[in-house]
Structure formats: C-alpha cells, structure tokens
Amino acid sequence: MSSTKSVTIAGAGLVGSLIGIYLARRGYKVEIFEKRPDMRQKGMEGGRSINLALSNRGWWPLKEVGLENQVQDMIIPMAGRAMHDSSGDLTFQPYGKEGQAINSISRGGLNALLMTEAEKAGAVIHFNCTIEHIDFDQSTISCVKDGKPMMHLSDVIIGSDGAFSVVRKFMQITDRFNYSQHYIEHGYKELSIPAGKNGEFLLDKNALHIWPRGNYMLIALPNKDASFTCTLFLAFEGERSFSQLKTDDDILNFFRQDFPDAFERMPTLLEDFHHNPTSSLVTVRCYPWVKNKTLLIGDASHAIVPFYGQGMNSGFEDCRVLNALLDKHGDNWDKVLPEFQKERKPDADAISHLALSNFIEMRDLVGDENFLLRKKIEARLYELYPEEWIPLYSMVTFKEELRYSEALRQGETQQRIMDEVMRSPDIHERWMDLDFRSIADRLKAT
Amino acid sequence: MSSTKSVTIAGAGLVGSLIGIYLARRGYKVEIFEKRPDMRQKGMEGGRSINLALSNRGWWPLKEVGLENQVQDMIIPMAGRAMHDSSGDLTFQPYGKEGQAINSISRGGLNALLMTEAEKAGAVIHFNCTIEHIDFDQSTISCVKDGKPMMHLSDVIIGSDGAFSVVRKFMQITDRFNYSQHYIEHGYKELSIPAGKNGEFLLDKNALHIWPRGNYMLIALPNKDASFTCTLFLAFEGERSFSQLKTDDDILNFFRQDFPDAFERMPTLLEDFHHNPTSSLVTVRCYPWVKNKTLLIGDASHAIVPFYGQGMNSGFEDCRVLNALLDKHGDNWDKVLPEFQKERKPDADAISHLALSNFIEMRDLVGDENFLLRKKIEARLYELYPEEWIPLYSMVTFKEELRYSEALRQGETQQRIMDEVMRSPDIHERWMDLDFRSIADRLKAT
Numbered sequence: 001m002s003s004t005k006s007v008t009i010a011g012a013g014l015v016g017s018l019i020g021i022y023l024a025r026r027g028y029k030v031e032i033f034e035k036r037p038d039m040r041q042k043g044m045e046g047g048r049s050i051n052l053a054l055s056n057r058g059w060w061p062l063k064e065v066g067l068e069n070q071v072q073d074m075i076i077p078m079a080g081r082a083m084h085d086s087s088g089d090l091t092f093q094p095y096g097k098e099g100q101a102i103n104s105i106s107r108g109g110l111n112a113l114l115m116t117e118a119e120k121a122g123a124v125i126h127f128n129c130t131i132e133h134i135d136f137d138q139s140t141i142s143c144v145k146d147g148k149p150m151m152h153l154s155d156v157i158i159g160s161d162g163a164f165s166v167v168r169k170f171m172q173i174t175d176r177f178n179y180s181q182h183y184i185e186h187g188y189k190e191l192s193i194p195a196g197k198n199g200e201f202l203l204d205k206n207a208l209h210i211w212p213r214g215n216y217m218l219i220a221l222p223n224k225d226a227s228f229t230c231t232l233f234l235a236f237e238g239e240r241s242f243s244q245l246k247t248d249d250d251i252l253n254f255f256r257q258d259f260p261d262a263f264e265r266m267p268t269l270l271e272d273f274h275h276n277p278t279s280s281l282v283t284v285r286c287y288p289w290v291k292n293k294t295l296l297i298g299d300a301s302h303a304i305v306p307f308y309g310q311g312m313n314s315g316f317e318d319c320r321v322l323n324a325l326l327d328k329h330g331d332n333w334d335k336v337l338p339e340f341q342k343e344r345k346p347d348a349d350a351i352s353h354l355a356l357s358n359f360i361e362m363r364d365l366v367g368d369e370n371f372l373l374r375k376k377i378e379a380r381l382y383e384l385y386p387e388e389w390i391p392l393y394s395m396v397t398f399k400e401e402l403r404y405s406e407a408l409r410q411g412e413t414q415q416r417i418m419d420e421v422m423r424s425p426d427i428h429e430r431w432m433d434l435d436f437r438s439i440a441d442r443l444k445a446t
Numbered sequence: 447m448s449s450t451k452s453v454t455i456a457g458a459g460l461v462g463s464l465i466g467i468y469l470a471r472r473g474y475k476v477e478i479f480e481k482r483p484d485m486r487q488k489g490m491e492g493g494r495s496i497n498l499a500l501s502n503r504g505w506w507p508l509k510e511v512g513l514e515n516q517v518q519d520m521i522i523p524m525a526g527r528a529m530h531d532s533s534g535d536l537t538f539q540p541y542g543k544e545g546q547a548i549n550s551i552s553r554g555g556l557n558a559l560l561m562t563e564a565e566k567a568g569a570v571i572h573f574n575c576t577i578e579h580i581d582f583d584q585s586t587i588s589c590v591k592d593g594k595p596m597m598h599l600s601d602v603i604i605g606s607d608g609a610f611s612v613v614r615k616f617m618q619i620t621d622r623f624n625y626s627q628h629y630i631e632h633g634y635k636e637l638s639i640p641a642g643k644n645g646e647f648l649l650d651k652n653a654l655h656i657w658p659r660g661n662y663m664l665i666a667l668p669n670k671d672a673s674f675t676c677t678l679f680l681a682f683e684g685e686r687s688f689s690q691l692k693t694d695d696d697i698l699n700f701f702r703q704d705f706p707d708a709f710e711r712m713p714t715l716l717e718d719f720h721h722n723p724t725s726s727l728v729t730v731r732c733y734p735w736v737k738n739k740t741l742l743i744g745d746a747s748h749a750i751v752p753f754y755g756q757g758m759n760s761g762f763e764d765c766r767v768l769n770a771l772l773d774k775h776g777d778n779w780d781k782v783l784p785e786f787q788k789e790r791k792p793d794a795d796a797i798s799h800l801a802l803s804n805f806i807e808m809r810d811l812v813g814d815e816n817f818l819l820r821k822k823i824e825a826r827l828y829e830l831y832p833e834e835w836i837p838l839y840s841m842v843t844f845k846e847e848l849r850y851s852e853a854l855r856q857g858e859t860q861q862r863i864m865d866e867v868m869r870s871p872d873i874h875e876r877w878m879d880l881d882f883r884s885i886a887d888r889l890k891a892t
Binding site: 164172173175176177178179180181182183236280 | 610618619621622623624625626627628629682726
C-alpha cells in the first residue's frame, strides 16, 4: 500500500484539522468531511468563548507543523492554580518549575487557525456534510451534503469526529469491537466573568482559578479579551446538585454562599446559567481502533473527562505519533495502522484513568492538609533531585517525550512511597527532617 | 399510570415471550414485535439443535405461569459434570446433592412453547417486523413489516430483543447512558455427536460433558433425540486457536489428539466445522435500564457469557421479579420501573462477573489438583453443615430464592476462608483432619 495517495478524514475539529495538515504536507490528497458549517464564516465571536489548556504534548506537534508563532499570540500562560476558599482567600500552587506553565487558548480560534492551515497545505474541507454510512471493506464513506448523497472512496479513512464519532458508531456494530461509554455523576455549565470597566482582568490572569468545594467546584480560565470563562462542575442529582438549583434565588444563594469572590464578578450569572446547557461528561474506551484501512484517533477512540487538561493535548499527540510512524515505515499504512493502535492504546488508557482521578484531587484534595503536605514534600524532592523525582503532574504536563503510560507507572510508584512517608510519626511537624535522599532512592529499588 | 393497559414488547425470544405471558395474563393488551419469521412454521427441525441449561431460577417462573408439566417433558436432567481427560478417561462431579440437577432443553422447542402460550394468553406476535425508531418521550415504536412502515403507541415498551438489542441502541444515544460491550478472546463453534445406530445415546445422557484443556474446551449437552450438541470454545488467535485450524487435516488432527473419545463419535465433524459459524462471546453491561416508560430486560440489558449456564435463567428471573413488583405496586409502573432496575442491576452485575470467572474454572481448573481438593473440602463442609456452607455453584444454580449478588458475596467470603485453609501444612494428606466446625464458623465471623 506504499502507493497510497488519498486520505479521507471525518471531522474538521482540532484533531481532524491537525492530522489534515500533517498528511497534506506528506503529499496525500486529503479530503475532510465536517458536519457543521464553516465556523470561520459564521462569526464565532458571537457564540460562547470556550477555552482549553494547551500544554507541552500539544505544543510539540503544533511546533512541528510550524505554527508556534501564530499560536504563541493566542495564549495566556497559567503558571499555577489559584485556589479560592469560601471566604474568598487565595492560595497559589505553581504547576511546575519557574518558567513552566499551561496555556489558556480559545478552542474556536485554534480550530479556525488549523482549518486554514490544512487548506493552505492542500486539504479540502467539505462542510455541512453528514456521514450516513461507512463500508470498511471498500473504504468508502457515504455522505449527504446539502440534501445530496455522495460517495467517497479513499485509501485510508481517519475518524477524528469526536466523542460521539459516527465512524466509531459503524465500527461498533462489527464483530468483536470492544466499547464502553461511561458518564460521571457530574455535569458542567459554562459561565462568565467579564472584563472590568477599563478592560482589565478581574482576577490574576496568569493562573487557573479553582474554587474547590469537596464534591463540586468552579474553575475559571482567562481569555484574551480579559474575560474569564468559568465552568461549574456539579452533580446532576443529590443534595448539592444541578437538580437543586431550580429558582433564581437557588442559583444566586448558591453562588453567593459558595463562591463569594466569583459571584461579585459575575453580573450575567443568571442569564448565563439559564442560557447555557448543563452538559454531561463521558469517558469512551474502545478497541480495536483500526478496521481494515479505517483508523480512529482523538476523542473518537479515547474521549476523556477534562480534569487533567489533556483532551486536546492527547489528540494532538496522536497526530504526532501517527506522523512519526509514517516516517518510520515509509508511509506503509499496513505497518503503521496496527503499530499505532498497539502503541497508543496503553497511553490513552493511562490518561483516561488519570483524568478521572484528577477530578477528586481538584475538587476535594486541594484543600486537604495531608494532601498539601504531600505536595510540599514532593516539591522538595523535585527541587533536590529534579532528574529523579518528577511529580506526576509535571510528567504528564511538561515531559512531552515521556509516554502517558510510563508517567502513570512512575506516578503509582511515587504514590506507594509517599503513602509510607506520610505514615511517619509526627510527619506534619517533622517533614523537613526526612531523609530525602533515601526517599528518592526508593524509586530505583522498585 | 395505574390505568396502563397496553404494552409493546420488542423481541419474541425466550424472555420476550415469557414476559408476554405474564403481562397478557395480568390483563394488558400485549403486542410483540419480532424481526424473524415465525419459527414454528418454518420447521425448526431442519436447523441446528441448540440446547441450554435450565436450572432452578428458570424453573420458578415457568412453574408460576403453569408450564411445569409441558417443560418437564422437554428436558434431560444432568446431575453433574462428566470430565473427559486426554486419554478418554472419565471423572464425574455431581453438581449438587442427590436429586439436584440442571436440565438440557432445546432452545427452539422452549421458545415455540412460550410463543404459543403467550398467544393463548392473548398476546399478538407480529413477525418479520423490524424496529426502525423508538421515541422514548411518546413511547412509540416505528417498525417496518413486509416493506410497510407502521407506528405503534403504547403505555409501556419492554426491550427484550437480546444482546444486540435495537431498543438499547436507541437508548445508547440518549444522554448519560452508560454502556459497555466486551468480547472475550475466545469464540465458539457448535458441532454434533449423533445418536448411535440403535437410537441410543453415545455418552452418559445425564451429564454435562466437558473436555477441559487449559486454555480451551469442548462441551456436550444431550438432546431428546439421543444426539449431543457439542460446543468448542477456543481462542480466535494464538497458538491453539481457530486461526490455526485451516485445513481439514488441522481440524482432524486437533480433535483426534485433544478429544479422542469425542472425535470417534463425531462422523460429521468436518461438515459441521465448515458449515457452522465461529461465533463471538460478548458481555454487555448498561445503565439505566429505564428511559421514561421503556425498560430493557434479559440479554438486552445484561448479556453474559454462557459459562455459568445462567443466561436464560437470569432473563426468566427478570420476568419473575418484574411480575412480583407489579403485584407489590398494584401495576403502578411509575414505581415498578425504577425499583426494578435498582433491584436487578446488582444481580445482573454479579452473574455477569460469575459467568466470566467460571470459564476459567471449566476449561482449566477442573483438572487441577488443588482445585479438586478445594471442591472436596467444600463438599464435605456442605455435607456436614448444609444450611451454613452452601457452595457457590449450588447457591447460584439451586437456591433460586437467593439473589445472585448475595450468592456472590457469600461465595467471596467462602473463597477467602478456603484460601487460608488451603495454605494449611500438608493439606493434601491431612485435609480429613481439618476442624470443619471451626471453618464453617468463620463464615459467621465475617
């Protein structure tokens, strides 16, 4: 199959557009089918501003396709978490070392840039195009565009059409396709903190703000226009839940009491609350990712919850790894496809697992004394032995050359060691006297 | 909703027909939509004979609807496992106490009886009817029968349309529906041991025959016509697998070497092997089972692998439990539906888990010395304290009043105790000297 020349991509989202750039640059005839209209024409400024956290794993492929400078202009670095307690008091926890940060970026803005770049590279994007059927034996996609059916044949099909992938839906009814979709108990709703009267940011702009409240939380990420997009994560049902917020008073009282310093900066709270949907949070796992010449990537094969900020980053990493395998095997897709799924599946499983556990950490543990001490000890270990004891969050977020699965493995070892350390007598008073060298050495022993 | 009068059932299989009997008898207007033609007219004798193991949980509802005598005539009791080793030598392990047995029964025969009984009770079965859409808000099913579309409205919809349920497929795309389908590495193929020249059974007819071979196995269940239906369970890929059985010689050598005493009784082996499909084995888990007035039951909500012989039995138990809840709540479905799913889900999860683990036991452990001793000690405990130490298999198979989830819980406790017992010094020589009373007492301590 070294004569492969044409690739069909389902979905012109972040991942579909990026893989489109890579493949068009490699000389493939790339056609992308996107069910939505062209967001660049409709004027996306009118809609809600949704932002994502771009970190090292996402940066790498963006640099590789030469978009570093353009993306640099779109980001706001966030060097750590700013935690807001119920009285409005703040604590700051840096994410990594001096100079390390994750970056708030507009989803729409980045997507538009990637689409345009894919087109420049030669890819054709067909908008308003609904996939009706996929024939995996023939590698054909049947679509409907503007009411007219069309059939498209290509050498390879890439399904990058998101968590509710239509390509995957057709794979799911083939024999021996393992699949799961699991929703957490919590939903989310986007809200807003607008810019101040003089166009200034009303909270520290270089932080990811968190109002952790045990079973739920509010977060806020900065936008380029000096506003913040806030997201409330709350259970659908139960004592403190969306189901309990029925009247305007319920909503106002909840925010006034639980998030006082955010509340006073949210003049459009009620409007936002009623207008924006309450959305659910799903984890999708499946295998295989390959059926004949069709491959699933990004959310289509491994949709994860957003709590590690790695959804987009892991999808971009898929693109980078796929491109590297095409280099390695001289574009022999018969070798690339099976190797891709075999190599990437453990990494997708690892970040999926980490994303679920980080919700507990964000909403609950960040206010816990033992947790904070544990982080302090780990930070000290990192400071003393920066090549040996790298905290899990740093491995996932800043060490882009390390596989997710390896980060998880090392993180689990660290956790076992730290569980023991935390059982030391009077640890809260005496932690500075710990033998840090011997703690770090235990990593090697395992 | 106490004025509910009409119920639509998707699927006229074993479970759909049985719940049809229950509901028609309760006075509901019952219509059943079945995609296949009427098996009673096509002459199912022409097809393969597939048999199932009917045990106490399945018997209970069949008795409840008054079919005991008719079913009695259709069964062949199997009092235990007849294990065949590679030399053709036999060992017999009774399933329970004197008089306890599981029962081989023809799937087709039982299904036909249940359909006829449902019709007698007033249910109408529409054959050749494909479901095209379900509207959960309106409780309407859109079907196509003989090329003509029809729309059907009812107060309640019951999806009993099996492991690949169409009703569930529509539930799956509603928000917050948790779903997983997982295939094991093994597939199965049905084969046959015909009756002898004089119409006699060629193996002991009152046993379930097993040829356990570590990673794979052959089993055989008796039919009323003195034949046996055999099932080969084998990995799809790998060293010993379906993928390795390419030529007729491969097949013949495999059977001759691994199952010699079965092989010599299988004159149609090659014909069967080529003619019958290699089928996959799926576990389906999902939740919720209820969407507005639509309920999933049987394989549609909890398809399991066949290794505990509980697929049909658990589906029939669903029917009995649903009927009992209708009694309890005076046919108030608003109470019945949520209570049903809440009560049954842990039981479905338990039998799903047990069915997967029993594959290991059947194919592998039944030939293991430690396993056999463990079974011997447990049998002794059961003999001495029949009200206290009931082996897990007996709880699942013969104690129909005990919930699956409770059987699993007690079984796990027994396992922990037996793990300790098996670590006693010289256990193989000295097991008769164990203090059985104190072992049984540990059950109460937990």
